[in-house]
Amino acid sequence: MxxxxxxxxxxxxxxxxLPAGLGLxxxxxxxxxxxxxxxxTTLPERLTEPGVLTALRLSLLTATLATVLCLLLGVxxxxxxxxxTFPGRRLVRALVTVPLVLPPVVGGVAxxxxxxxxxxxxxxxxxxFGISLPFTTAGVVVAEAFVAMPFLVIAVEGxxxxxxxxYEEAAxxxxxxxxxxxxxxxxxxxxxxVAAGTVLCWARALGEFGATITFAGNFPGRTQTMxxxxxxxxxxxxxxxxxxSLILLIVSVGILAGLRGRWIA
Amino acid sequence: MTGVLDAHLVVQxxxxxxxxxxxxxxxxxxxxxxxxxxxxxxTALRALAGLTPLTDGRIRVGGDVLDDPAARAWTPPExxxxxxxxxxxxxxxxxxxxxxxxxxxxxxGAGRSEARALAADWLSRVGLSEYARRKxxxxxxxxxxxxxxxxxxxxxxxxxxxxxxxxxxxxxxxLDTRAELHRHLSEHPGATLLVTHDPLDALVLADxxxxxxDGAVVQQGDAATITARPRTDYVAxxxxxxxxxxxxxxxxxxxxxxxxxxxxxxxxxxVFVAFPPAAVAVHSxxxxxxxRNTWPxxxxxxxxxxxxxxVQLDGPITAAADITPTAAAQLRLxxxxxxxxxxxxTETLAYPATPRG
Numbered sequence: 226m227x228x229x230x231x232x233x234x235x236x237x238x239x240x241x242x243l244p245a246g247l248g249l250x251x252x253x254x255x256x257x258x259x260x261x262x263x264x265x266t267t268l269p270e271r272l273t274e275p276g277v278l279t280a281l282r283l284s285l286l287t288a289t290l291a292t293v294l295c296l297l298l299g300v301x302x303x304x305x306x307x308x309x310t311f312p313g314r315r316l317v318r319a320l321v322t323v324p325l326v327l328p329p330v331v332g333g334v335a336x337x338x339x340x341x342x343x344x345x346x347x348x349x350x351x352x353x354f355g356i357s358l359p360f361t362t363a364g365v366v367v368a369e370a371f372v373a374m375p376f377l378v379i380a381v382e383g384x385x386x387x388x389x390x391x392y393e394e395a396a397x398x399x400x401x402x403x404x405x406x407x408x409x410x411x412x413x414x415x416x417x418x419v420a421a422g423t424v425l426c427w428a429r430a431l432g433e434f435g436a437t438i439t440f441a442g443n444f445p446g447r448t449q450t451m452x453x454x455x456x457x458x459x460x461x462x463x464x465x466x467x468x469x470s471l472i473l474l475i476v477s478v479g480i481l482a483g484l485r486g487r488w489i490a
Numbered sequence: 491m492t493g494v495l496d497a498h499l500v501v502q503x504x505x506x507x508x509x510x511x512x513x514x515x516x517x518x519x520x521x522x523x524x525x526x527x528x529x530x531x532x533t534a535l536r537a538l539a540g541l542t543p544l545t546d547g548r549i550r551v552g553g554d555v556l557d558d559p560a561a562r563a564w565t566p567p568e569x570x571x572x573x574x575x576x577x578x579x580x581x582x583x584x585x586x587x588x589x590x591x592x593x594x595x596x597x598x599g600a601g602r603s604e605a606r607a608l609a610a611d612w613l614s615r616v617g618l619s620e621y622a623r624r625k626x627x628x629x630x631x632x633x634x635x636x637x638x639x640x641x642x643x644x645x646x647x648x649x650x651x652x653x654x655x656x657x658x659x660x661x662x663x664x665l666d667t668r669a670e671l672h673r674h675l676s677e678h679p680g681a682t683l684l685v686t687h688d689p690l691d692a693l694v695l696a697d698x699x700x701x702x703x704d705g706a707v708v709q710q711g712d713a714a715t716i717t718a719r720p721r722t723d724y725v726a727x728x729x730x731x732x733x734x735x736x737x738x739x740x741x742x743x744x745x746x747x748x749x750x751x752x753x754x755x756x757x758x759x760x761v762f763v764a765f766p767p768a769a770v771a772v773h774s775x776x777x778x779x780x781x782r783n784t785w786p787x788x789x790x791x792x793x794x795x796x797x798x799x800x801v802q803l804d805g806p807i808t809a810a811a812d813i814t815p816t817a818a819a820q821l822r823l824x825x826x827x828x829x830x831x832x833x834x835x836t837e838t839l840a841y842p843a844t845p846r847g
Contacts, residue, residue, distance in 0.1 A: 392582060394539075395580040396593070397540075398642075400568045400597035410582055413585075414582075
C-alpha cells in the first residue's frame with residue numbers, strides 16, 4: 226500500500242503542480258506582507274486610538290445586523306427557490322444573484338435611487354415615517370445586506386436542494402403542516418448550510434466598501450466602517466491603514482477558524 | 491366486511507406511465523401490493539398518503555372522501571388518518587428516537603410531555619425503551635425499522651402504509667424483523683397496505699395479495715390461491731411454477747402454438763396450465779411408460795436451487811426442472827446438451843384463464 230501511495234504522490238503532473246503552487250503563493254503573500262510591514266512596536270497605542278475602536282465597533286455592529294436581516298429574508302427566499310415550483314423561478318434565481326456580479330458602487334447608486342430621499346421607496350418612507358436611510362448607520366446595514374444576501378441565499382438554497390425531501394414528506398404524513406415542517410425538520414437539516422452561508426454573508430458584509438460609501442457616505446462614528454477607514458487612512462497615514470487592515474484580517478480569520486470546526490465542513 | 495379503505499387510484503405520468511388500480515381493505519386486514527420494480531406500487535402508496543395527487547379516481551377512508559379530483563376534493567397529507575413507514579425509514583436524524591416517535595402527536599396538537607408519554611409507550615411496545623435517547627444513526631437497521639413502525643402507529647391511524655419495510659435489512663435481521671412486524675400488523679385494528687417486491691414478505695405478512703404489473707392489477711386473492719394458480723409469468727416466477735396458457739379441449743391444452751400438454755382433468759376454453767419444477771423429470775433418452783407429456787429439450791442453464799439443481803430447458807416449451815445433484819451427475823448434465831423432459835398429467839393443474847366474477 227505504501228508504494229502505491231508514493232506512486233500517486235510522485236505522479237502529480239508539473240503543469241498542475243506549478244500553477245497550484247504559484248496560486249497559493251499569490252493568495253498568501255499579500256497577507257504575509259501585511260503582517261511583516263505592520264508597525265508592531267507602536268501597535269498597542271495605535272489600537273487604542275478612538276477612531277480605530279469606533280470604526281471596528283461600527284463594522285462589527287453593521288455586519289452583524291446586516292447578517293440578521295439577510296437571514297430573516299434570505300432563508301425564506303432560498304426555501305421558496307428550492308421547494309416551490311412557480312413560473313419564472315429561473316428568472317427570480319438569476320435576479321437574486323445579480324448583486325453578486327454587480328459592481329458594489331453600482332449597487333450603491335441603485336440603492337440611492339430607490340431609498341434616497343427622492344427615491345421610489347425613500348420618499349414614501351420619509352413622508353410616512355420620517356425615516357431617511359442614506360448617510361445613516363441603518364443605510365450602512367442596508368448597503369451591506371444588499372451586497373451580502375446573495376451569498377446566503379445561494380448557500381442555503383444549495384443546502385436545501387441537497388437534503389432528501391422525503392424527510393419533509395415523512396413530517397407531512399405525521400401531521401405537520403408546511404410551517405411546522407420547515408421549523409422542526411427542514412431548518413435543522415440544513416443548519417450546516419445556513420451556518421456556512423451566514424459566515425460567508427457576514428464576512429462579505431464586514432468587507433463591504435463600494436455600496437456603503439456610495440449609499441451611506443463616510444462619516445466617522447456613523448457610517449465609517451473599517452474598510453472605509455482603511456481607504457481614508459491610506460491617503461494620509463500608511464501605518465494607520467496597515468494597522469486597520471491587520472485588525473480586519475485577524476477578525477475575519479479568527480471568526481472563520483472559530484466556526485470551522487463546529488459547522489463548516 | 492366493513493371497508494376502512496376504498497380507493498380507485500389513477501395516476502397519469504408525463505412519461506406515459508399510468509397507474510389504474512382499485513384497492514379495498516377491511517378493518518384489521520393486511521393487504522400486500524406485490525409487483526416488480528416500476529409497476530406503480532410506490533406511486534399507489536404515495537397517492538394514498540397524499541404525497542402524489544390523483545389524476546382520477548377516488549380515495550375514501552372510513553367513509554370520508556380524502557381525494558376526488560372530479561369533485562375537486564383533496565386532503566393534504568398532514569390531515570389524512572394515515573401512518574407511513576417509508577423505505578429507508580426517513581427517521582429525522584437530528585431528533586432522538588423518542589422525539590421521532592413523539593413528532594406525530596406533537597404536530598397534531600399534543601403537549602410535549604403528553605406526546606413523549608405516548609411515544610415512550612410505543613417504544614416499549616416495539617421493545618426499544620432503552621434506546622429512547624439515542625439518535626437514529628446509532629441504531630441498527632432492524633431497530634430503525636421498529637422505530638419507524640412505532641412512529642407511524644403512534645396516532646392509531648385508520649390506515650397504515652408500509653413501503654418495502656424490510657428491503658433495507660440484511661437477510662438475518664430480516665427474518666426476526668419480519669416475525670416481529672407480523673405481530674404488530676396483526677394487532678393493528680385499522681387497515682394496512684404493504685408495498686413489497688418480495689413474495690415472502692407478502693406471503694408472511696399479508697392476509698390478501700394484490701399483484702400489480704405495469705400499473706394494473708393482474709391478480710388478487712389469498713396466498714394459497716395465488717401460489718397454486720398464478721395468472722401471469724411474473725407471478726408464476728415468484729411462486730416458482732411453470733406456467734402456460736392456451737386453448738383446451740377435453741384433456742389436451744395447446745400451448746405455445748401447437749404443443750399438446752395433457753392434463754389430469756377434462757377442461758375446455760382458454761386455460762392456464764401450471765406445474766412445479768419438481769414435477770419435471772429429465773432423461774437422457776426418450777422415456778417409455780406412464781408419463782403422458784414428453785418432449786425433446788436443450789439445457790439452457792443450470793443453477794443451484796436449495797439442495798437441488800434447477801435446470802432451465804429450451805424446446806417446444808420452455809420449462810424449469812428441479813433435479814437432485816446425484817441425478818444430474820448420472821446424466822452428466824451440461825448446458826447445450828440434448829435431453830428428454832417428462833411431466834405426468836396428474837402433476838399438472840389446469841384452470842380457466844378468464845377470471846371469474
